[in-house]
Amino acid sequence: MTTTSLNKDQLFHEENTIETANFYNEATEDYEFWSPDFNMHFGYYNPLRTNPFRRDSMLNEMNRQIFTRLGDAKNLCDLGCGMGGTIRYGLRKNTKLKITGITLSDFQATEGNKLLNGYNGHITIGDYNHTRFANDSFDGALAIESFCHSGHSEESFKEAYRILKPGAKLVIADAFLKKDFSELCIGGSYCYKGLCDGWSLEKLGNIPAVKKMLKDIGFKNISIEDVSFRVAPSVLHVPFAITGFILRKLLKGEALKPQSLQNLKGSLFALLSGVQMNNFGYYIISCTK
Numbered sequence: 001m002t003t004t005s006l007n008k009d010q011l012f013h014e015e016n017t018i019e020t021a022n023f024y025n026e027a028t029e030d031y032e033f034w035s036p037d038f039n040m041h042f043g044y045y046n047p048l049r050t051n052p053f054r055r056d057s058m059l060n061e062m063n064r065q066i067f068t069r070l071g072d073a074k075n076l077c078d079l080g081c082g083m084g085g086t087i088r089y090g091l092r093k094n095t096k097l098k099i100t101g102i103t104l105s106d107f108q109a110t111e112g113n114k115l116l117n118g119y120n121g122h123i124t125i126g127d128y129n130h131t132r133f134a135n136d137s138f139d140g141a142l143a144i145e146s147f148c149h150s151g152h153s154e155e156s157f158k159e160a161y162r163i164l165k166p167g168a169k170l171v172i173a174d175a176f177l178k179k180d181f182s183e184l185c186i187g188g189s190y191c192y193k194g195l196c197d198g199w200s201l202e203k204l205g206n207i208p209a210v211k212k213m214l215k216d217i218g219f220k221n222i223s224i225e226d227v228s229f230r231v232a233p234s235v236l237h238v239p240f241a242i243t244g245f246i247l248r249k250l251l252k253g254e255a256l257k258p259q260s261l262q263n264l265k266g267s268l269f270a271l272l273s274g275v276q277m278n279n280f281g282y283y284i285i286s287c288t289k
Contacts, residue, residue: 038083043234052233063089073140079128080146084112152205172285177206188279198266219287231282
């Protein structure tokens with residue numbers, strides 16, 4: 001890769017970082033309609049524990065799935081924590097935990113820390129690609145639908161590796177491509193571009209490349225679980241949530257903010273992408289330093 005290409009990639013990353021921060025500063029309040037707990041992610045359907053018609057039961061089940069995979073880790077880092085919905089879930093379930101979250105959004109950090117009052121958790125403002133945490137700081141780390149904002153880049157995984165203690169786990173839940181972008185059909189490419197534009201994503205990594213990347217960085221015991229069918233019931237809530245959100249705004253006489261429209265666009269393309277099982281998948285990845 002030439003120096004010019006590197007400069008262009010770095011400029012794109014910096015611009016997208018600013019765009020992502022602005023997006024969440026303005027649109028985070030919209031997510032309360034999706035989840036009163038501010039779970040800013042999709043859910044996990046477990047027929048023994050969740051109701052497919054109750055969205056928050058599935059969203060919190062996704063949280064439970066992540067903490068289960070993290071095992072006995074006590075000092076955790078949530079890389080791209082949003083408003084701290086997952087952090088609060090973990091601390092409610094296990095008072096022995098200490099969780100530090102990191103977000104680009106001033107709004108999320110300020111409001112999220114208010115919600116964390118009384119819990120052993122804190123949200124700091126920063127870039128999960130370049131944290132200020134010392135080497136070997138955490139017993140475990142999680143990233144739920146956050147690394148996609150930086151394109152599931154090597155930079156993100158390397159930073160996670162750096163701040164983890166030897167033997168600590170990283171658990172990721174996110175959407176990925178099943179193949180390289182160049183191999184997508186016309187419909188898949190259209191949905192992919194709409195998804196990235198709507199939710200300020202640099203790109204989605206493809207699973208074979210991500211697995212190789214994790215190995216090259218030094219992660220071991222890499223487990224990649226395709227949980228697309230578990231996530232699908234919560235994705236099907238998207239059109240109803242979008243319709244309800246718009247109606248609520250109209251009934252209140254409120255205009256939709258540009259970031260809200262962008263968020264709605266991303267949600268729609270997430271639904272359209274979700275039905276293309278040959279191109280897209282939702283995975284939970286667990287690996288050990």
